[in-house]
Amino acid sequence: MLDSIINLDKQLLVFLNNLGNEQWDPFWLAVTNQFHWSPLFLLVFFLIIKSFGWKRGGFMILSMIILVAFSDQFTNLIKDTVQRLRPNNDPEIKDLLRTLINPQSYSFMSGHATTSTFFTVYVTLLLKGKYKYIYLLLFFPAIFAYSRLYLGVHFPIDIFVGITIGTIFANLYFTLYKKIDKVSFA
Template sequence: MERLIEFDKQLLLAINHWTSPWADQLMTIMSKVAIWYPLYLIVAIAVFIPATYSGRSLYRNECSGVKMWKAGLAALLSVLVCCVCTDLLGHIVRNAVCRPRPGYDAELGSMMRLIAGPGNLYGFFSSHAANTIAFAVATSLIIKRRAWTVVSLVWALLICYSRCYLGQHYPTDVVTGIACGLLFAFGAYWIYRFVMRKLLARVV
């Protein structure tokens, strides 16, 4: 365990000190939650548009007899529940584990570049990582468009990286958040498939 903790700290320092002025600006932007609200709104609208989905998606393949707004609502609510649950679990775990963020470590904090400040006191696990991965993976599974999958995953992983770059989280905080996000994303897709099957059964 001690080796893992030490590796976690050394990896964080390596990421935090691998810097450039443009990266400072980019990572600060990537970590701002509010700046991505328009993206979430666009996706929330797009799930009601048939052209959003690929021909391989459950929506396009099987829901011709289902009212389109119901299929879109199933997608929207599945992703929304997924993201709310990851965020809620993150707050519960953070207050239960009580692991301080790197900036509050007396020795480590003095060696770090805290561009955006140390953040709130506790940081395990990263809600940024959990929420963005959950959103990217859940929407990718539902929409099934390769371009969206690539763009959304790169976007989510950049946000995850930014959390260590800014010194807000240890790498293990972020990796745990990613794992949580993946778990809830696949759960959201299962819910979506279940709801869609129920809708299709009513049509048949």
């Protein structure tokens, strides 16, 4: 059963990856680069400070920095434990993919999908009562995660599990934040 799921995962990646073309390659290379999302992060920080003030907002931003560090380390722990080859290194399918970058680390689970989802869902939960269109932020992890399929460096299961774990962690982290916030800023 697991073998058939992994086989379907590979087939789906080959299909999705081969939808790409050279015209779109620069766009997806830019999307996958975290630095290019800096204006979004600055906007989020601005909205948090505007909504909650410097003291409380600063605490929230500090909690986001901890969130990103935790997510990154958790993802690396999973990758090093599972040790699934990235698609661009998988001898079974690497010649069937359009790969534009060639990372050598392990694939499962996607750090891009996990951390971007964790961050964005957490921010959305923090700001949902303050801004009507805050849910539009959720396009960020979806686009960011898809870039990893387009580039041939993650399998769909890596992305799906990353988004799922990121969503679960964001909700748990938000629940913890609310408990700490009640005590600290009451």
